[in-house]
Amino acid sequence: DARVxxxxxxxxxxxxxxxxxxxxxxxxxxxxxxxRQTMMQGLELLAYFRNRAPLDDSGMPxxxxxxxxxxxxxxxxxxxxSEPRDSAVYFCASGFSRDFNNEQFFGPGTRLTVL
Amino acid sequence: QKEVEQNSGPLxxxxxxxxxxxxxxxxxxxxxxxxxRQYSGKSPELIMSIYSNGDKEDGRFTAxxxxxxxxxxxxxxxxxxxxxxxxxxxxxxxxxxxxKLIFGTGTLLAVQP
Numbered sequence: 001d002a003r004v005x006x007x008x009x010x011x012x013x014x015x016x017x018x019x020x021x022x023x024x025x026x027x028x029x030x031x032x033x034x035x036r037q038t039m040m041q042g043l044e045l046l047a048y049f050r051n052r053a054p055l056d057d058s059g060m061p062x063x064x065x066x067x068x069x070x071x072x073x074x075x076x077x078x079x080x081x082s083e084p085r086d087s088a089v090y091f092c093a094s095g096f097s098r099d100f101n102n103e104q105f106f107g108p109g110t111r112l113t114v115l
Numbered sequence: 116q117k118e119v120e121q122n123s124g125p126l127x128x129x130x131x132x133x134x135x136x137x138x139x140x141x142x143x144x145x146x147x148x149x150x151x152r153q154y155s156g157k158s159p160e161l162i163m164s165i166y167s168n169g170d171k172e173d174g175r176f177t178a179x180x181x182x183x184x185x186x187x188x189x190x191x192x193x194x195x196x197x198x199x200x201x202x203x204x205x206x207x208x209x210x211x212x213x214x215k216l217i218f219g220t221g222t223l224l225a226v227q228p
Binding site for chain 1: 146147149151157158159160161164166203207209213214215216217218219220221
C-alpha cells in the first residue's frame with residue numbers, strides 16, 4: 001500500500017556533523033512537506049515543494065538547513081553543521097494539493113539526536 | 116494569539132463515552148480543516164477532513180465546523196482505549212502560491228477502561 005518512506009529512522013550524531021535525511025513521497029503526489037516536531041514547539045513546517053519547486057522555506061534556519069527535491073521520488077533535508085538544538089523528530093509528508101484540498105500523509109519520521 | 120489553538124489536555128473520558136475535542140483558528144479565510152491522530156512515538160495520521168459548515172461523519176468520528184465562530188471540533192463516539200492519543204487540528208492557509216497547513220499543539224486524549 002502507498003506510503004511515505006523516510007530514511008534513516010534514527011540518527012545520532014555529534015555537534016558539527018552533517019546530517020542528511022531522505023524522503024520518498026507517495027507516487028503521484030505533487031507536494032512534499034518537511035516538518036520538525038519537538039515537545040516545546042509542536043509541529044513546525046520547515047519547507048515545502050510543489051511539483052519539485054520550492055515554495056516556502058521560511059520556517060527553516062537558512063544558515064544551516066537546506067532542502068532539495070532532485071527528482072519526483074526523492075526529497076532531502078540537510079543540516080550542516082548540526083547543533084544540539086536540532087534534536088527533534090523530522091517528518092516528511094506528501095499530498096496532492098489542489099485548491100483548498102491539502103490532505104497530507106506523513107512518513108514515519110527521522111528521530112535526530114545531536115550530542 | 117496562536118493561529119490554531121487547542122486545549123493541551125489531558126482529556127480523560129471513560130470507555131464508551133463521547134470524547135469532544137475542540138479547536139479554534141484565527142484566519143477567517145481558511146477553507147479546509149483536518150484532524151490528525153498521533154500515537155506516542157508515531158507519526159500523525161489523517162483521520163478527518165472537513166470543508167463545509169456543519170457535521171461530517173465517518174464511523175465513530177464526527178467533525179463539526181462553524182466558520183462564523185472559527186471553530187472546529189471532533190467527536191469520538193463509543194471511545195475505546197485504543198483512541199488514546201494526541202489529536203492535532205490543522206487549518207489550511209491558502210493564498211497565491213501558498214497552500215500549507217498550520218497545526219495546533221494537540222490535545223492528549225486518555226480513554227480509561
